Amino acid sequence: MIPLLESWRRQLIGTFSNNAAEIPQWELELAKGDDVGHFGPESAVWAVHGSMTPIIAGVRALLLQALHPGAMAGVHDFSDYKEDPLGRLAGTIRWIFTVTYGDTHAAKSGSDWVLRLHERVQGEYVDADGVEQPYSANDPEIARWVHLAFTDAFLSSHQRYGGPIPGGPDAYVAEWAVAGELMGIPDPPRSEAELRKQMAGYDAQLRSSEYVQEALGFLKRPPLPGNQKLGYRVLFAGAVASLEPKHRELLGLRAPHVGPVTLPMTFPVKLVLGVIRFGLGPMGPSERSARERIARLAGRV
Secondary structure (H helix, E strand, O other): OHHHHHHHHHHHHHHHHOOOOOOOHHHHHHHOOOOOOOOOOOOHHHHHHOOOHHHHHHHHHHHHHHOOHHHHHHHHHHOOOOOOHHHHHHHHHHHHHHHHHOOHHHHHHHHHHHHHHHOOOEEEEEOOOOOEEEEEOOOHHHHHHHHHHHHHHHHHHHHHHOOOOOOHHHHHHHHHHHHHHHOOOOOOOOOHHHHHHHHHOOHHHOOOOHHHHHHHHHHHOOOOOHHHHHHHHHHHHHHHHHOOHHHHHHHOOOOOEEOOEEOOOHHHHHHHHHHHHHHHOOOOHHHHHHHHHHHHHHHHO
16 A cells, blocks of 8 residues: 555656656755745745645636637647646746745746746737737736736635635735736736736636637646546636636636536545645645745844
């Protein structure tokens, strides 16, 4: 039984690390640096990103981001998410955790690296009115939607399936605005109310498409190891349940249900997240490295 448990644990860690045999070097290097970073152990960002809810938030964020035709066109035209899904996941995790746990220099360098990658992501898409428009991944309005979708997904998923947030939801949105600024987004939201207002400003632009349904089909059935598929189905259903009805409708999805009865997803989602926590351990390498850096800096005082 123990060898089976260890095999499952290795596969689980591999899903989030692109099957790296060891802890990725970039996570270990977060122990370096000359300041605490933009956040810290008592921050709302650490409370949310250090929990298990970002796993379900990642699914919700992708569903939301896909509804902007400019953002979806960039994914369709340039992303290799079908051929290398774990690599794409690992890249996203690297940026989020570098900004979350790195010092300010690492956060800026990691964001600049993503911006450089985005320079080549340009093309044309058909908007909700059927008009052809140019797109660029670094366009502030497309980048803003991506930031809003991330922020909303992380916040909403944690509110529904996670624990308390120091300072409440407004503190999380205000702190994570730093990530938006690092990605060149002017005036990102700094309160939950402002987040909702800015998201509502995109309602007329959002739509489904063949590209969206193609991505949705992949998200429903990603190529995961067999022992992770049931848990993922629960998390996907939980992500769908957490969406606003208007976004579910655009995606052509329904909240999990049996006949006319909507199924409560809080308990099964928390159960799966608890199992994942057991497999991954109580603290990730990025947070551990950040705590080492902070302890080292405190020792200088």
